[in-house]
Amino acid sequence: MSGIDIELARLMATLMLVVSFMLLYQDRLAGLINAYALQSGLLALAVAAQAHAQEAPHLYVTALLALVVKGLAIPLALHRIVLRLGVHREIEKVIGVGTTMLFGLAVTMLAVLVVLPVTETAAALTREDLGFALAIVLLGLLTMISRRNAVSQVIGFMSLENGLILAATGARGMPLVVEVSVAFSILIAFIVVGIFLFRIRERFDSVDVHALDRFRGELP
Amino acid sequence: MSDLLLIAVLLVPAVAALSLAFVRDYRTGATLNVTAALLAFAASVALLLGDRPPAGELLIVDDLNTTFVVLNTLVGFTTSVFSASYIGHELDSGRLTPVLLRFYHAMYQVMLGSMSLALLANNLGLLWVGVEVATLTTVVMVGIYRTEPALEAAWKYFILGSVGIALAFFGTVLVYLAAQEVLGEGLPALAWNRVLEVAPRLDPRLLDLAFVFLLVGYGTKAGLVPFHAWLPDAHAEGPTPISAVLSGLLLNVALYALLRFKFLLAGNPEAFAPGPLMILLGLGSLWFSALMLYRRRDIKRFFAYSSIEHMGIASFAFGVAGPLANFAGLLHMAMHSLTKSAIFMAVGHVAQARGTQKIADLGGLVRTHPMLAVGLGAGMVAIAGLPPFGVFTSEFLVLNSAFAAVPSLAIPLAIGLLVALGALLLRFVQILFGEPSAQGEPVQAAVWPLVLHLGLVLIAGVVLPDPLVRWFQHVAALLG
Numbered sequence: 001m002s003g004i005d006i007e008l009a010r011l012m013a014t015l016m017l018v019v020s021f022m023l024l025y026q027d028r029l030a031g032l033i034n035a036y037a038l039q040s041g042l043l044a045l046a047v048a049a050q051a052h053a054q055e056a057p058h059l060y061v062t063a064l065l066a067l068v069v070k071g072l073a074i075p076l077a078l079h080r081i082v083l084r085l086g087v088h089r090e091i092e093k094v095i096g097v098g099t100t101m102l103f104g105l106a107v108t109m110l111a112v113l114v115v116l117p118v119t120e121t122a123a124a125l126t127r128e129d130l131g132f133a134l135a136i137v138l139l140g141l142l143t144m145i146s147r148r149n150a151v152s153q154v155i156g157f158m159s160l161e162n163g164l165i166l167a168a169t170g171a172r173g174m175p176l177v178v179e180v181s182v183a184f185s186i187l188i189a190f191i192v193v194g195i196f197l198f199r200i201r202e203r204f205d206s207v208d209v210h211a212l213d214r215f216r217g218e219l220p
Numbered sequence: 221m222s223d224l225l226l227i228a229v230l231l232v233p234a235v236a237a238l239s240l241a242f243v244r245d246y247r248t249g250a251t252l253n254v255t256a257a258l259l260a261f262a263a264s265v266a267l268l269l270g271d272r273p274p275a276g277e278l279l280i281v282d283d284l285n286t287t288f289v290v291l292n293t294l295v296g297f298t299t300s301v302f303s304a305s306y307i308g309h310e311l312d313s314g315r316l317t318p319v320l321l322r323f324y325h326a327m328y329q330v331m332l333g334s335m336s337l338a339l340l341a342n343n344l345g346l347l348w349v350g351v352e353v354a355t356l357t358t359v360v361m362v363g364i365y366r367t368e369p370a371l372e373a374a375w376k377y378f379i380l381g382s383v384g385i386a387l388a389f390f391g392t393v394l395v396y397l398a399a400q401e402v403l404g405e406g407l408p409a410l411a412w413n414r415v416l417e418v419a420p421r422l423d424p425r426l427l428d429l430a431f432v433f434l435l436v437g438y439g440t441k442a443g444l445v446p447f448h449a450w451l452p453d454a455h456a457e458g459p460t461p462i463s464a465v466l467s468g469l470l471l472n473v474a475l476y477a478l479l480r481f482k483f484l485l486a487g488n489p490e491a492f493a494p495g496p497l498m499i500l501l502g503l504g505s506l507w508f509s510a511l512m513l514y515r516r517r518d519i520k521r522f523f524a525y526s527s528i529e530h531m532g533i534a535s536f537a538f539g540v541a542g543p544l545a546n547f548a549g550l551l552h553m554a555m556h557s558l559t560k561s562a563i564f565m566a567v568g569h570v571a572q573a574r575g576t577q578k579i580a581d582l583g584g585l586v587r588t589h590p591m592l593a594v595g596l597g598a599g600m601v602a603i604a605g606l607p608p609f610g611v612f613t614s615e616f617l618v619l620n621s622a623f624a625a626v627p628s629l630a631i632p633l634a635i636g637l638l639v640a641l642g643a644l645l646l647r648f649v650q651i652l653f654g655e656p657s658a659q660g661e662p663v664q665a666a667v668w669p670l671v672l673h674l675g676l677v678l679i680a681g682v683v684l685p686d687p688l689v690r691w692f693q694h695v696a697a698l699l700g
Contacts, residue, residue: 118425122397130397137386144379157382164386167393173405174396176345180389183349187356191378 005052006125012046013132013166017108020139023159024104025097029087029151033078036155040070043162050169053125059169062181066165069185070158077192082151095146103146104139111135129170136163150195158188222273226281226340228263229289232256233333241326246311246318249325250304256329257297260336264293277407280342283695288476289339291554295468295561296332298669302565303328303461305666309572310459315365324364324459331357331465335473344392344410347477351388351441354473355381358466362458373453380440380450388437388477394430395484398422412480419487427484427491434481435497441474443528444535445505455524456577460568463520467527468561472553475534479699482538486699498539499629505532506636513643518577519567522647523560526603529640530556530611536633537618538699540625546696548617551684555610555677556603562673563599566592574660579647583654589663595670597652602677604644605637610680 019039026032044067051059095103111134119127140160144153161184168177236256243249268286275282307324310316316324331354338350359381363374392410399409402418409415415422440447455463485491509529516522530552537549570585570592571577585593602609615637622630679685 114429118423118429119397121401121423126397130393134390137390141383141386144383150375153379157379160382160386164389167390171393171397171400173400173409174393175407175410176343176349180345180349 003053005049009046009049009053009125010128012042012049013129013170016042016046016162016166017132017135017139020136020143020159020163021101021104023143023155024100024139024146027097029082029149030079032152032155033075033082036159037071037075039159039162040066040075043166044071046166047169054172056173058178061178062165062169065181065185066162070162070188074158074188074192078151078155081192081195085151087149087151100142100146103142107138107142108135111138123172126170126172130167133163133167133170136160136166139163154188154191154195157191161188222267222271222281225263225267225270226273226279229260229267229293229336229340230333232260232263233329233336237326237329237333240329241322243322243325244318246307246321246325249322250300250307253325253328254297254300254304257293257300257332260332261290261293261297264289264336275342275411275413277411278343278346279340280413281340282413283691283698284479285339285476287554287691288472289336291557292335292339292469292473293332295557295673296335296465298672299461299464299468299561299565300328301666301669302464302568303459305664306459306461306568306572309663316459320364324361327357327361328461331361331470335469338473339476342412343407344395344412344415344480347412347480348388348392351438351473351477352385354470355385355441358454358458358462358470361462362454364459365457367457369453370457373450373457377450377454380447384437384440384447386437387433387440391430391433391437391481394426394433395481398426398430412483416483416487419484420489422484422488422491424488424490424492427488431481431485431491431494432497434478435494435501438474438477439501439535442471442478442531442535443474443505444501444531445508445528448505448509448528451528452521452524455527456518456520460520460564460571463524464561464564464568467524467564468557471527471531472557475531475538475553479538483699486541493541495539495541498535500539502532502534502536502539503629503632503636505529506536506633506640510636510640510643513640514646517579519571519579519582519651520564520577522579523563523567523603526640526644527556527560529636530560530603533615533618533633533637537621540618540622540629541699542621542625543693543696544617545621545625546699547692548614548621550692550695551680552611552614552618555614555680558673558677559599559602559609559611562670562677563596563603565670565673566596566599569663569665570596573663574658579651581657582651584652584656586652588656588658588660591667592663592665593652595667595674597648598674599670600644600648600651602674604641604648606641608678608681609674610677610684613681613684 016039019035022035044063047059047063112131115131115134137160140156143156165181168174240249268290272281334350334353338347341347359374359378362377363370396410399415402421403409443451485494505528509525512525534549534552537545573589574582602611605611605615622633
């Protein structure tokens with residue numbers, strides 16, 4: 001039960017969690033995009049290791065997609081978009097680094113405490129994967145809400161999606177995983193194109209209640 | 221034969237979406253859109269009346285979903301008729317271009333098809349895919365006017381929707397894990413009917429955890445407070461036909477997905493009772509939206525909050541549980557769907573006629589547009605839960621069952637309902653009988669979809685047809 005593939009899968013899942021924390025404290029968009037690319041690469045390795053351990057060759061498709069689309073193509077496209085939109089120098093934070101990291105730790109502990117007790121009957125690798133995956137999902141959410149730039153919110157979402165794929169591949173023999181991962185890749189590509197086409201830079205960025213009221217049509 | 225019908229319900233929208241993407245003339249596109257929606261509706265009615273195909277690993281036709289499929293395709297069809305008369309005006313006023321309309325029609329069919337897929341799915345993963353595709357197409361539709369507020373609304377919807385996507389998916393994985401221990405790996409462990417059979421043997425703790433994720437995930441889609449923030453913006457900034465299907469159909473489909481999982485929990489004696497949680501969310505939604513109704517100045521936002529209110533009532537009913545409450549909840553979903561889509565049809569024409577969505581500028585509708593005033597007025601009376609309309613019946617039943625189960629719960633429910641009623645009556649008087657601030661222009665309105673919807677709601681309120689009652693009761697008993 002402790003072949004090299006399982007150890008590798010375990011290591012990669014752990015490293016993905018570490019990268020999720022890296023996403024939290026990046027203050028430049030370029031760094032954020034690079035960290036996301038790194039996480040996608042780790043996901044590809046983790047899924048490949050799972051494919052070997054579970055003897056499920058179709059998972060290699062998911063691994064390859066993670067590497068090519070999410071590890072290379074999307075980050076490259078995002079780097080270009082950031083340059084074109086002229087937001088590459090911006091430092092954007094809603095909450096301070098220290099507070100965000102503390103929240104991150106709390107969220108990770110929550111994930112582990114929630115998942116481990118209820119999965120006692122499952123295989124060790126599945127349990128750990130699920131715990132890590134939930135932590136990555138929640139950290140992705142945290143990344144989304146702690147930033148106001150559209151590009152970084154999307155990166156938060158994509159990191160969250162990495163967590164989902166990790167969870168789905170960790171559950172042995174889960175059907176439709178490959179299909180779902182393909183669908184997600186297409187979705188992400190659409191979103192990235194959408195950001196570029198509509199030049200969405202910042203959303204929810206105003207603390208001016210008046211502006212919000214205008215958007216909501218609440219002003220007489 | 222029945223297999224073919226099942227395929228037809230799903231295939232018609234898919235083929236229509238593909239071909240609509242290539243139709244240049246918007247009138248042809250609108251006609252094709254209506255025809256396809258009608259075909260899907262006919263196929264689903266035939267599916268309801270004919271023999272049921274045996275449940276496959278991917279699709280299933282059972283008591284719970286047939287009527288929802290018929291309801292969905294019916295509202296999809298009538299809304300497409302409304303949309304055909306709505307978009308001409310949008311084109312004239314330059315808010316939409318012919319290219320965007322091509323896209324709009326194709327997306328409309330994708331949305332209808334994916335909702336049918338979600339309803340007919342036996343595979344829980346497929347159910348998730350259906351809800352997600354429907355959500356993402358509506359995200360695109362909400363932003364179709366490409367104005368600043370529309371993009372803002374679409375972005376907000378996308379961000380909150382994706383959170384829902386993530387949590388619901390995680391919940392589905394957990395259900396699979398629980399089922400896989402009993403059923404083994406592969407497709408059967410995600411097939412809803414197979415999982416239901418072995419529900420008593422599933423690990424209750426995994427099911428509990430899964431349901432919490434699913435409740436938050438699909439609850440976001442159903443617009444339950446506190447996950448509702450996307451809903452008013454999405455309703456207000458998109459084209460009105462989309463508001464109609466969003467409110468009338470997509471919210472229902474999300475709640476339906478939750479019901480599927482509630483079945484599984486009801487089948488497991490050791491799993492926790494999801495009732496209190498659903499009651500809490502339901503009451504929260506009802507109270508919050510009832511109070512918010514008073515402050516709305518935009519008519520589409522106003523009715524969006526009313527949708528949150530009614531989803532809250534339905535969730536409350538399913539939380540109370542028991543045959544009567546479940547019956548009331550199902551009936552309420554159906555009644556709300558028909559009434560709210562009718563209201564949005566009327567609102568769409570009213571907003572076009574007056575060129576604004578501000579309630580303050582819509583006063584005196586009776587004098588300027590008597591026909592629309594009657595339609596909107598009847599819809600508002602119906603949605604306020606006044607007799608003789610069907611919403612009154614279902615709300616009365618919810619209240620009744622709450623009294624029977626936990627009397628102390630009926631009081632906050634009744635207060636919430638009354639507060640919302642007050643807001644609706646206030647606006648009713650203001651919009652219909654206020655001083656007209658502008659004459660507005662005459663509109664070419666397709667009136668019969670509105671009449672059909674309200675007629676059905678009226679019939680349900682006066683004489684609830686017997687077969688419908690028996691069917692609802694049967695499903696309600698299964699829900700536990």
